[in-house]
Amino acid sequence: MKALICREYGPVESLKLEDVPEPVPGAGQVLVAVRACGINFPDTLIVQGKYQFKPPPPFAPGGEVAGVVEALGAGVEGIRVGDRVVAMGGFGGIAEKFVTDAPRVLPIPDGVDFVTASCLTMAYGTTLHALRDRGQLRAGETLLVLGAAGGVGLAAVQLGKRMGARVIAGASTAEKLETCKRHGADALIDYSREDLKERVKALTGGNGADVVYDPVGGALTEAALRATGWNGRLLVVGFAGGDIPRVPTNLVLLKGCSLVGVFWGMAMMRDPVRGREQLQEILGWVKDGSLRPQISARYPLARALDALLDVQQRRVQGKAVVVVGDEG
Numbered sequence: 001m002k003a004l005i006c007r008e009y010g011p012v013e014s015l016k017l018e019d020v021p022e023p024v025p026g027a028g029q030v031l032v033a034v035r036a037c038g039i040n041f042p043d044t045l046i047v048q049g050k051y052q053f054k055p056p057p058p059f060a061p062g063g064e065v066a067g068v069v070e071a072l073g074a075g076v077e078g079i080r081v082g083d084r085v086v087a088m089g090g091f092g093g094i095a096e097k098f099v100t101d102a103p104r105v106l107p108i109p110d111g112v113d114f115v116t117a118s119c120l121t122m123a124y125g126t127t128l129h130a131l132r133d134r135g136q137l138r139a140g141e142t143l144l145v146l147g148a149a150g151g152v153g154l155a156a157v158q159l160g161k162r163m164g165a166r167v168i169a170g171a172s173t174a175e176k177l178e179t180c181k182r183h184g185a186d187a188l189i190d191y192s193r194e195d196l197k198e199r200v201k202a203l204t205g206g207n208g209a210d211v212v213y214d215p216v217g218g219a220l221t222e223a224a225l226r227a228t229g230w231n232g233r234l235l236v237v238g239f240a241g242g243d244i245p246r247v248p249t250n251l252v253l254l255k256g257c258s259l260v261g262v263f264w265g266m267a268m269m270r271d272p273v274r275g276r277e278q279l280q281e282i283l284g285w286v287k288d289g290s291l292r293p294q295i296s297a298r299y300p301l302a303r304a305l306d307a308l309l310d311v312q313q314r315r316v317q318g319k320a321v322v323v324v325g326d327e328g
Contacts, residue, residue: 001022001096003092003094004018004095005018005059006058006059006061008057009048009054012048012309013305022096027074027075028073028076028101028102029102030102032098033096034093034097035068036322037066037093037094037118037321037324038065038122039062039321040064041151041215041312055091060094061093061308062092062095063088063089063090064093064118064120065093066084066115067084067087068083069082078102079102086120087100087105088104096301096325106279106280109286110287115323116293120282120293123155124159124282125264126262127156128159129275129278131143131211132278135211135260137163137211138165142207142208143211143212144212144227145170145185147214148170148176148177149179150215150316151320152215157169158183158184161184161185167187168186170191172191172192177189183294187203191220195223197224207230212225214235214236215240217239217241217244218245225247228255230255230257233257235260236259294317294319296318298323300323301324303322307321
């Protein structure tokens with residue numbers, strides 16, 4: 001089979017599409033013929049050895065796929081060959097075949113296509129866990145989203161609105177902010193031109209944001225912390241900006257606010273039942289049409305490297321998807 005292979009940790013550009021042996025499902029595992037693989041920013045970190053999980057090379061990046069069950073390992077129940085499924089794993093997805101543990105496989109509802117399904121687990125699973133479980137976001141509160149036009153950012157805009165929050169979207173260009181507006185943002189901040197703290201204060205009558213969703217890091221984190229209100233919660237989601245910030249913790253004391261870590265992968269491992277329930281909830285929203293992820297670009301497997309580079313360079317608004325074979 002063909003897969004985009006990382007032979008050793010290094011720049012994304014070093015990955016190559018290769019012919020490799022097909023994986024074989026072990027006990028309790030499922031083999032999926034991949035139809036689509038959603039691309040996420042952590043995929044670009046894993047191949048550089050910069051992510052929390054460091055799989056031993058060689059491996060293919062890609063942690064969320066949609067496809068058709070092709071084979072079952074011993075002891076797997078409730079899943080049949082031929083089922084349309086979404087499947088999760090830390091890596092291995094940018095390939096024609098993908099193996100993962102059976103609890104990480106969920107059925108795709110009727111009417112939801114493979115490409116859309118491949119976009120849902122990491123971005124929306126992370127975000128629902130972040131806003132509901134970690135941020136305790138309540139209806140009527142103000143949610144500030146940084147990097148709001150990216151994959152997890154747009155998920156936060158959409159889910160924040162669904163939860164009844166007033167959503168302030170922050171991004172670096174007018175084009176990205178227009179995307180946020182189309183997906184329900186109530187107010188917009190171009191932090192390449194505007195002072196983030198002062199603009200948030202102006203938009204909230206001086207109160208600041210109740211919850212901050214921060215997948216960017218860098219200098220924006222301190223600015224967002226300064227824009228956080230009393231008893232606010234700043235959700236540390238990731239560091240797409242490249243730098244892990246060092247924030248003045250006296251601000252946390254003075255504001256009575258909290259810095260809250262969001263590690264969805266570990267949350268799924270520790271409480272897989274709750275994680276699956278939330279993913280099924282998300283799939284249900286897509287099925288009924290009340291949630292629609294933005295897919296900004298589709299790439300054939302032959303151009304999977306381009307997909308990773310575009311995500312790394314933050315040229316993607318919403319999600320990028322590698323399409324493998326028949327995406328039906």
